Each structure stands twice: as structure tokens, then as C-alpha cells.
Amino acid sequence: MNSRFLSIGITFSIVISLVAFAFSFSRNEVKVGHVDIKKVFDSFDMKKELEANLESNLLNKRKTLDSLSFHLQTLNQQYSSKTPSEAELNAYQILQQKFLYEKQMFEEYNEQTIANSNNQIIDQMTQYIKDFAAKEDFTYILGINEDGNILYGDKTLDVTDQAIQFINNSYQGKND
Amino acid sequence: MISSIKISLVIIMLSLVITSCEESITVNDNPSSYCQSMIMKAELTPKEYVQSWSTLPTESEFVKQKKIKEFNYKLKYLPIEFLISNELRDSSPSEEMVDSLKKNYEGMEYYELTLSIDDFKDETIKYNVADMQEYQNRLSYLSFSMQKDINIIQKNAQTAPCKLYHYERTFGIAPHAKVLIGFSKEDLNPQTTERTVVLNDNLFNKGLIKFNWSGSTLLETPKLLL
Numbered sequence A: 001m002n003s004r005f006l007s008i009g010i011t012f013s014i015v016i017s018l019v020a021f022a023f024s025f026s027r028n029e030v031k032v033g034h035v036d037i038k039k040v041f042d043s044f045d046m047k048k049e050l051e052a053n054l055e056s057n058l059l060n061k062r063k064t065l066d067s068l069s070f071h072l073q074t075l076n077q078q079y080s081s082k083t084p085s086e087a088e089l090n091a092y093q094i095l096q097q098k099f100l101y102e103k104q105m106f107e108e109y110n111e112q113t114i115a116n117s118n119n120q121i122i123d124q125m126t127q128y129i130k131d132f133a134a135k136e137d138f139t140y141i142l143g144i145n146e147d148g149n150i151l152y153g154d155k156t157l158d159v160t161d162q163a164i165q166f167i168n169n170s171y172q173g174k175n176d
Numbered sequence B: 001m002i003s004s005i006k007i008s009l010v011i012i013m014l015s016l017v018i019t020s021c022e023e024s025i026t027v028n029d030n031p032s033s034y035c036q037s038m039i040m041k042a043e044l045t046p047k048e049y050v051q052s053w054s055t056l057p058t059e060s061e062f063v064k065q066k067k068i069k070e071f072n073y074k075l076k077y078l079p080i081e082f083l084i085s086n087e088l089r090d091s092s093p094s095e096e097m098v099d100s101l102k103k104n105y106e107g108m109e110y111y112e113l114t115l116s117i118d119d120f121k122d123e124t125i126k127y128n129v130a131d132m133q134e135y136q137n138r139l140s141y142l143s144f145s146m147q148k149d150i151n152i153i154q155k156n157a158q159t160a161p162c163k164l165y166h167y168e169r170t171f172g173i174a175p176h177a178k179v180l181i182g183f184s185k186e187d188l189n190p191q192t193t194e195r196t197v198v199l200n201d202n203l204f205n206k207g208l209i210k211f212n213w214s215g216s217t218l219l220e221t222p223k224l225l226l
Helices: A004-027 A039-043 A047-083 A086-135 A160-171 B002-028 B034-039 B045-054 B080-089 B095-105 B132-149
Strands: A032-036 A140-144 B064-069 B071-078 B108-117 B150-153 B159-162 B164-168 B176-184 B196-203 B209-215
Touching: A032 A039, A032 A160, A039 A047, A039 A086, A047 A086, A047 A160, A047 B209, A086 A140, A086 A160, A086 B064, A086 B209, A160 B034, B045 B080, B064 B209, B071 B080, B071 B196, B071 B209, B080 B095, B080 B209, B132 B150, B132 B176, B150 B176, B159 B176, B164 B196
Parallel strands: A032 A140
Antiparallel strands: B064 B071, B071 B108, B108 B176, B150 B159, B150 B196, B164 B176, B196 B209
């Protein structure tokens, strides 16, 4: 009788131990979430701020270009009704060269500034998503994008809104 | 019967100890220590002030830290009492001495900005530098131009420029770059204690780095005990 109780006791304790170990193991289980990359990128405060700065910056530079362009158009109209003198023609060509040079500089500046801003945004966004994953114990956060490798994710695993809130707080220095 | 229950209890206890062991390690690893307890005090002697503020842990509410890739940015608030204590050091100061030093420092709000890079032990501005020209450009930027890239934003986007700037060059002795920055209190809105210090990092090109203090944290520094 005693040995029967003993064996029941041992079996019971083994079962409890297994449950405890299973619980312990479950805490190390893989946790996966996914985010809509485009939505995260577009909702990132840094992107919005840099975009606004860039627009006002480019607007100022564009004014110089527009003024040159307007001047050239006016001369074009004048010279369509009257043949320009040699000096006028030279001045016109110099102005035209200046316009082309300024236009090229503007386009290069535009391209470089956008590329530079995008790098800065992606560096910070990637870091904050890593921090978000670490804070929330995610093993993987997948980026879902129509052009990407992952085309579908169950809604219950969608952490886009939480991620956006976290990365914006981090960017604003409010998560420290 | 009793012995089997005892065995069961022992095994259960062991299992619980094993499962909780991970958490107990984390709790015991918390490095809040001497200086953390010091800044909780309402008053500190000059010596205690220097000791505690020089070694403030990163989790202190007076320190804000950001990491973008391998680049680390740390901003520490420096109360006037600390700057006075730093000059007084071990001496037993008179009230006149303290008042005289206070006049030198009041009118500004001070912070210490520290830049460092993971696993890089040389001079910070030498990190991934292509040639001597790039090194000189970085040095020049850090010495003279970075000031214009720092400001404080308060409520309603009110912006105050950085009025005091000093780069402490270490010539490679320390693996970080330290900058003392100051903002004129005349430029700050006295109605709010909210602060967002913004650095537009053109040194390592990481863009806008923001450090925010909300509430009354910066008003709750210890007083100087004479």
C-alpha cells in the first residue's frame, strides 16, 4: 500500500515538474509579429519633419530657378518678334547656360538631400524597431509590404500601431 | 504516504526555484548604487555633489541616452550646484564664495553631451575616417560648427539656440567626445519645465537626435549643503 502511495507521489511530482519546466520553456518560445512597413515609414515623425524641412528648403532654391526661367521666357518672346543684336544674343546664351547649371545643381542637391534624409530615417527607424522588439520580447518582427516577400500576415500578429507609437516616442526622446 | 508528499514538495520547490532563477538574476544585476542613493538626498555637500553627479548611472532621470546603430548619444543635465561644487571640490566654502560662483553660472541651463561608439576605443572622431582631411573636417565641426545644430524646443515649438558650447578635446585618451552646452534662461519659457534638447547630428549623419524631459524632473536636484 505504502509503495503504491509512493509511486503515485513520485508520478504526481514528475508531472508537476514537467508542467513547471514546460512553463519555463514556454517563456523562451518564438514570438512573432509583423508591421506594415509603408505605414510605419509614413507615420514616423522624423520622416514627416524632414519632409516638411526639405520642402521649404527646396522651395527657396526653386525660386532662384523660377526667376531665371521667367527671364529666359521673356527674352524668348522678345526675340521672336525682333532679331536680337550680337551682344543681346551673347547675354541670352550666358543666361541660358546659367539656368542649365542652376537646374543641374538643384536636381543634384534635391537627389542628395532626399537620399541622405532617407538614410537617416531608415537608420533611426530600424534602431527603434529593434528596441521595440527587445522591449516586447519579440523574436522576429516581419515587415509586410505588397512588393516584399511576406504578402500576408494574420491580423492578430499585426503590431504596426504599437510599433508606430513606440518609434515616435523614441524619436521624440520620450522612451528613455 | 507522508514521505511521498515530502518528496513531491521537494521536487516542486526545486522546479519553482529553477523557473524563477532567471528573474532573480535580473533583479540582482540592477546597478543602482551609491550615487543613485546620493541624488535622492535633498542636500549634498560639494564633495558628495561632485562624486554623485560625475558618476550618475544611465538610468538616472537626469541622464537621457540614445543609441542609433553603433552610435551612442548621452545627455546629462548639470545643475548649477554641481558646477559650483566642481570648482570648490574638497574645500569648505564660505557662503560668499558660493554666492560669487553662483553669479558666474546663473542665467544659463547646462548640459553635458557625450558621443561614443560601440567597441571603439580610439578618439571618437577617428571612427571610420577615410583620410586626414575627413578627420580635420570632423574636428573642425565638433570644435566650432556643431553649436548651430543644437537647440531646445519647448511648448508650441518655441526654440532656444545653444548659447554656450565647449568641446573637451581628449586627444584619444578617452573613447568618447564630450561637449558642454548651455542655453540662456532668457530664451527659455519660464511657464514650463518641459524640455526637448535637439541635436542635428552632422558628425555621423544620424539626423535629429532628441532628448526629452517632461514634468518637474529638472527642478528636483539636490540643494548644496555648506
